[in-house]
Amino acid sequence: MKLKTTLSLAALLFSPLSMADDILIVMSDVSEMTLKGGQQYRTGFYLNELMEPVKLFIEAGHTLTFATPNGLAPTLDVNSDTPAHFQNDQAQYNAHKSLLNKLMLTDAEHSPVVSFSRIEQMGIDNFDAVFVPGGHAPMADLVANDQLGEFLAYFNGEAKPTGLVCHGPVALLSALPNSEQFEAEMKKGKKAKGDKNWIYAGYKMTVFSNSEEAQAQQYYLNGGELFYWPQNALINAGGKYKQSEQDWQANVVVDRELVTGQNPASAIGVAEEMLKMLK
Numbered sequence: 001m002k003l004k005t006t007l008s009l010a011a012l013l014f015s016p017l018s019m020a021d022d023i024l025i026v027m028s029d030v031s032e033m034t035l036k037g038g039q040q041y042r043t044g045f046y047l048n049e050l051m052e053p054v055k056l057f058i059e060a061g062h063t064l065t066f067a068t069p070n071g072l073a074p075t076l077d078v079n080s081d082t083p084a085h086f087q088n089d090q091a092q093y094n095a096h097k098s099l100l101n102k103l104m105l106t107d108a109e110h111s112p113v114v115s116f117s118r119i120e121q122m123g124i125d126n127f128d129a130v131f132v133p134g135g136h137a138p139m140a141d142l143v144a145n146d147q148l149g150e151f152l153a154y155f156n157g158e159a160k161p162t163g164l165v166c167h168g169p170v171a172l173l174s175a176l177p178n179s180e181q182f183e184a185e186m187k188k189g190k191k192a193k194g195d196k197n198w199i200y201a202g203y204k205m206t207v208f209s210n211s212e213e214a215q216a217q218q219y220y221l222n223g224g225e226l227f228y229w230p231q232n233a234l235i236n237a238g239g240k241y242k243q244s245e246q247d248w249q250a251n252v253v254v255d256r257e258l259v260t261g262q263n264p265a266s267a268i269g270v271a272e273e274m275l276k277m278l279k
Contacts, residue, residue: 022063023274024119024127025054026148026171028137029068031075035224041136044075048085049133049165049264051096053271054103057131060275065127066105069141069148071115073108076100077135079220085264116147124154129274133267134166134208139226142171143233144183149174156199156257161277163270165261169207170230172258173237175199182237186228194237201238204255206262207231212247 027050032040057064068074083093104110114122130151132138142148152175155162164171176182177195185192194201207230208216217225235241244251244262251262252269257277261270 022128023057024130025064025066026132027068027074028141029070029072030137030140033140036227037224039224041224043136044077045133045135046077046080046264049267051100052267053131055099056271066113067116067119068113069116071113073106073111073113076106124151129161130155132164132168132171134168136167138167138171143173144179145174159257161274162257163259163274165267165270166208166263167230169260172200186233192236198238203239203258204242204253205239205260206242206251206253207234208263209243212263
């Protein structure tokens with residue numbers, strides 16, 4: 001059942017138990033992650049990567065439930081809190097930032113976010129689609145998360161829309177039968193091998209590219225280095241990687257139920273493809 005625009009925004013977003021029949025939005029709990037040299041890097045979700053799809057989903061009448069592994073309020077990555085990610089359109093930035101504030105997602109006391117365990121209690125089969133935004137944060141706690149892997153296996157098995165953007169697609173690795181070992185090997189600099197039973201083996205997909213990551217590392221990580229890059233991880237796992245002709249250019253790849261976007265500019269395109277599938 002889908003509850004459409006007759007419901008108020010408050011009802012759509014602050015009663016996850018009764019409204020858990022549409023899109024599951026999965027985010028990371030972490031606000032900091034450890035880099036290769038031991039430095040701590042402040043991170044979180046990217047404003048436009050979350051809010052551009054969220055706004056489109058709400059306007060299309062879909063109900064939303066937000067979840068993080070432990071049910072903690074997610075953190076906004078300060079690097080994304082700028083009109084630059086909205087094509088320097090101040091009005092668009094203001095509209096999306098205002099919606100974020102109304103949802104109170106980042107409010108530690110009032111956030112409507114629930115835990116993965118709560119999603120299990122509510123029943124993953126109550127959801128019609130799942131969406132994962134980026135920011136570096138998913139690399140910290142969504143790669144080897146068994147609960148998330150089970151969620152993704154459900155959406156894959158039922159051919160329900162599964163959308164991820166920028167760094168978000170690293171969450172697909174949670175569905176690897178050997179996800180914990182795979183992540184450990186990637187962090188050690190080894191050429192980790194996926195598993196032939198990975199549900200996304202052979203899928204066409206994209207993620208933040210190595211060339212884009214090199215630039216992000218230079219300008220945002222303050223000289224620090226990630227343990228591994230998402231593009232390498234998905235290729236090693238068995239995905240068929242597709243990159244845009246130019247860095248930072250929107251690139252959306254659709255293969256069966258899976259919709260992936262390469263970078264912040266791809267967020268709207270991922271949402272639009274998911275909405276087509278939900279009609």
